[in-house]
Each structure stands twice: as structure tokens, then as C-alpha cells.
Amino acid sequence: MFRSALTRWTRALATACTLTLAATATAVAAPQDRVVPQPHNTVAIADAATLSPEQLRGLDEPIPFGEYLASRSHSKTSPTATASSAAEADDTDLRQECADHAEAAKTAKGWIRSRFESCQKKPYDLVLRDTRGSGKTLGRMWFDVWVLGFAHDGARKVEYAVSVEDITVQPAANEDATKWRIIQSFTHSINASESDPSPRVNAPGTTTRDETLTGWHNNPHWTVTYTSPDTGRVEAGNAQRVNAVILMTLGATSPNANTSYSEAGAFHSGVRFDRAGAPAGKHQGTVFTEARVELQLSLSDEAIKESTRHIRDALQHPERTFPSWPGKSIPGKDEPLHRLIDEKKKQDNRDVAIDTCQDIWGDYSGTRLQCDEYPFASTKEGANAGDDRYSARLIDGPDNEEGGRRLNSMYRANRILDGDAFYVKINP
Template structure:
């Protein structure tokens, strides 16, 4: 779940965007956690752009031949041309994240998109819109496009970057409608969840949070970059302040033609992020993560370094009747129910003490054997043996295996910036 190359990929994307022709962006004053200042498109009516799925098939028959916008623009060369043609990046320059996102089409087209890891996310959302005349009685145009948003959070920095864009624009019109006059708007805003944050949470928005352009400009310069950050006060974690800021970044979408009401989609995309300065418990002292990512500890029963730990966890999850303490109807969390990290060393030791007592009750004195009491859920989770529901398991395994298993758990915590109370899952493979 690491992200070793996402900085490089973002730079590559930004460099391609910078090579495109210069355009003037419509800017708004950025505001910290002030979504009311962001652009909110008006609701759609029967006239104007509407979702093609809501239009009778009989109306679509004459508008079912998409034309790439570049070709359409050439055929309307008498119209004022916006922007300039630029070289499109060859396929081998496309980022790994984009390629992977396209393979996750079902998740990628949702509002939250596909969240690959704590540090990478993406949305690829296809649109198919019909333009009705001002009376709302006749379909006079059709617009297809893909909306992309790539997100990059950073382990080591309190920032998150979004590469947003509109691509693969295709159109069809009935005279006298002219698609070169159509526009698409992307408007970003952010909100802070104070109840899930530490005191005085703040987010710094980028200077430009809206881009409202004609299709020709989007076609020539399809992407733009936004950076959200959170200021920090330096190390405060020893005083109990991890400077956590729980925030959501939203994007609203608008599509318009000069003669009719615009199409509007509020919250076309949203991204949950958390900034922190948690210190060494998180690995790198500060960082940002996508909170919607599923974090998993993966172990294999064929891995010689942790095969005993893996088998113990597998039995606890799949065959709890084989484990101790034993009782009818026993279940153990971690596969479908998440575990939650526990950082408090005193409570961790209480879990270990109770688990060790259970091991001795079952196997007697095992000192000098080289075996150790392995516990699942782990002592470093809130679901450990002292939780009080007895939904845990203990087993004697070799000390070397037990020690390596502990290292794997810690690496999972720090690699994914799993803080106290954060959920994660466990997956055991063959």
C-alpha cells in the first residue's frame, strides 16, 4: 500500500499540463473551510442540459453519433476558436494510477472514486448529457466527456494534491446549436469536521478553486492542479496534540450553453483527507492520508518467517472453534469487522498479561521452550484480550515467528499512518 512514485507521476502530469497553451482561469477568492463561497451551479430544468439516461430513447436516435470535439471544431472553423491545439501525451506517458483507475471502472465513477491506498485515489466519471431547447421540448445537442480527478496525499507532508480535468470530449448538435459555445465548470470547496479534529483545525485552499471554460479550452488544456495544505505548529504530540485535521474536499460540476439553463451537479466528487503531526507513532512525524482507504495487514501461511502467526490468525478468523479460550458460537474480528489500533503502552501490557495468563492456563509453564504466547487480535488493538468479550485467541508459537509478526504489524501501522483508533483489517493468504 505504499506510494513510492506518486510524487514523480504528479510532476510528470504537471509538466505535461504546463506544456499546454496558456489559458486564463476564472478565479475565485480561496477560503478556508468556507464552502458557501464556492460556486454552486443552479439546478437543472427541463430545458438545458439533462442526463441522457432521463431522456426517452426516441429523442436519442438522432443524437447517437459522437464526434470528437477537435473534429467538430474543425468543421465549425468559421466560429471563433478558443485556445490552441497542443500535443497530446502518448500512451506510454500515462500514469500508473490512471491505468489502474480505468480497470476499477465501477468504483472509479462513484462520488468518492476508487481509493487505491492511503496516499492515492482517483475518479473517472463518464458523462452523457442531452441539451434541450429553451422550451424543453426538443433535443438539440449531446455532450459526452470523462471527468478525471487524481488525488495524491503524502507521508511526510501536510498537503494533498488533486489533478482534475475533463477529457475525451465528444459532441453532436442539431442546427443552429453550436457546441463551440458550450462550457464546463469545475468548482472545488472544502469543509472541516471540527469534532473529528484536534483544536483549531485549519485548511489552506489553493488560490484558484474554480475553472469555467469553453469546451475548446478544456480540449486543449484538459488538466489543472490544486493543492490543499494544513499549517502546523511544530511538534506538539508530546503534549497530546497531534494536530489532526479531518477535512473533505468537494467538487461541483456545471455545464452550460448561452441560451438555456445550465446543468448542475453538486458534490460530483468528494475526497476525505486527514492531516496530522502525530510524531514517531506514525512513522514519519507528519503526513496526510485519504481516510476512505481500506488498510490491510496481509500475511501468508506459506511465508516461513511468519507462517505460525499466519496460521494462528487464519484459524481464529475461519475456525474459531479450534482456538482458546473456547466457547460455543465464538467469533473473532479482523476480517469483516475492523480492528482498531491501540497506542497506549499500559493498555497494551494489560492485554499481553491477560493473554499470557490464558496461555499458561491451557499449556502450563512453557518457559525455556523457545515458545511464546501469540495473541490475536493483537495487544496493540482495542479488540485485545482485555476488551471483555473473550473474542480473542492465544496460541504458543516460536519466539522468532512471533517477533517477526510483531515487526510486520508495526510496519503496517507506520507505512499507512495508522493512528490511535484508526481501523484496519487482516487478510491471510495461502
């Protein structure tokens, strides 16, 4: 069954005009707009957005697919929303937030909630047209594709809960929409230049689902899981990182269409597997690499009010900070910081900051004061970076220490490894 489905999909791809998603050693190109096949003298499936109002005339009465089945004397069926994985049990809030971020959610990478959760909700509106002569329209179908991504903190595994939902159709008089098909096919690639030695990814046993609209209506859900093997132990100097991209191609076919609709890179997801050990929190895990990580601090938080004000001044009023020089700017808000693991280099950052504190305020030993530095000593942009784009200030010792604990908690909560980027946001 799977072999015949895959054969149909391969043949459809061979005649389709598709998008291509270029992957290089250092980056993956952003997917482009959908390609609409433009064959000569044949029947094509086209994106409705590419057609004129005249070509869409009369195609504004969608019928829910369940009602369409009933109208054809089939037993009316309801979608079988069976959870395909443990991850789907947690998808209710993610779905709602995904819908609330509709513009981002419909892009190829979707809306990325965190390093461990992502969501795509992408609507499709496709028209079957006879491109011979008059350009007769054979029907129209609408559906939503959902891809909920769950990366695991504590396992080298990423799951995608995938579905085709809310199918509606409007076939022409002699068309049978139960024979129309939707195909989803997953592939992956490894960026070896951004990975540690011998990177490997294990794909799931089934990476393609080719179903009639009836099949998708009756069972809209399926799950795709990728894993990455490791040595089974934490190794010094080798985080066993594997940077990969998961891609999905979305297709649609009909027995009366000699060419299919095909969108390569309809969904793409950057992931990283690692076994970095204690500095990352849990010893192994997986993250979505395109997530924006922020250390969020509040000026109303009494426990860290002095360190937060210091960072606020560094980011928004660098002229108030030391060392002082014309045109000074300090990274962290729009320009990211990058975590530093090397203890010797972190101490070098602290030593430069302490020298600045002593130069400006003199000997503060025997007081409650400590020298607070920003960017943090645990970043590559710290005081010893050599560009003087830092600030050192005396603040209350317990405040400074609590600020450090908040930073370390953020590192662990987001699996921030050596060299990983993050930003700093100051809230009221």
C-alpha cells in the same frame, strides 16, 4: 478573468436545480444521483440517461471536438497535456488501474487505491433540450472527468490532478458547440468533532475553472492543492489531526440554455492531516480516510507460518482457539481492529494473553516458545477488552517476533494512528 468566470458560474448555480450534499458533525452523506433541471418553458441541459430513446433519436454520431473545430475552419488544436504537478508524473499506473476498476472509479468517491492514492474517472453524457413545445434537441456532448488524488506521507498536503478529456459533440445545425462550457468548482469542509483543537485547512488560490469546450480541449489539466498548517513540532497528546472533506461541483452551460446542468458533490474526498510523530512513521502526513487498510499475511510465508496459522484459525475456526466458549467470534476479517498506542494498555493485553497460555499449556519458560495473542496487543480489541473474543497460543518465538515486525511496518506504511481501523486478510 477569473472574477467574471466565477460570476457566470454563480449566476448559473442560482438558477439551477442542484443536488445537495449534506455534511454533519460526524459523517458526510453519500452523493445522490445527478439532478436534472426541469424548468418550465425554457432550454435545459439534461443527463442523457434520463431521456427516452425517442428524445435521443438522431443523437448517435459524436464528433471528436478537435475534428469539430477543424470543420468550423478553426486551426485544429491538440490537447496540451502539461503536467501541473510532480504528482502527475506518477499517474500512468494509477490511470490504468483506475480504468480497470471502472465501476468504482465512476462513483463520487472514486476508486481508492491506498491511503495515498485515489482516482475518479467519470463519464458524462449531456443533452441540450428546448423544453418549450416540441422539446427540440439542440445538441449533445460527451466527456470524461478525471480526478487523481495524491495524499502525501511526510507533508500535510493533498493534491488533485483534475482534467476534462475525450470531449465529443453533436450540435444541432444552428448551434455552436465552441460556446458550450464546463465548470468545475472545489470547496472544503472541516469535521471539527473528529479533529484535534484549532483545525485549519488552506484552500488553493483558484478553486473554480470555467472554460469553453475549446479551452478544455486545448488544456485539459489543472491541479488543486489543499494544505493544513500545524505548530511545527510533535506535541504529546495532540496529533494535530484535521479531518476534512474536499468536494467538487460539476456544471455545464450554454448561451442558449437559461438553466445549466449542475451536480453538487460530483466528487468527494475524505482526508486527514496529522503530525503524530514517530508512531505514524514519518512525523507528519496526509491520508485518504475512506481507504480500506489490510494487514495481508500468507500461509506460505515460512518466516511467520505459525502466527499466520494462528490468526487464520482465530478468524475462520474460532472453536479451535482458547479461551473456548460456544458461539465465539473474533474480529479482524469483516469487523475491523483499531490501533492502540497506550503502552500500559498494550501490556495489559499481553498479560491477559500470557495468563491464558499458562493456564492451557503450563510453564513454558526456558523454551523457544512465546505466547502469541490475536487480536494483537496493540489493538483496542486485545485480550484485555473484557469480552473474551481473543485467542492465545504458544508458537515459535522468532516467528512471533517477525509477525510483530510485519504489523508495525503496516502501521507505519499506512499512517495508522491511535484508533484507526484496519482489517486482516489471510492469503494462501
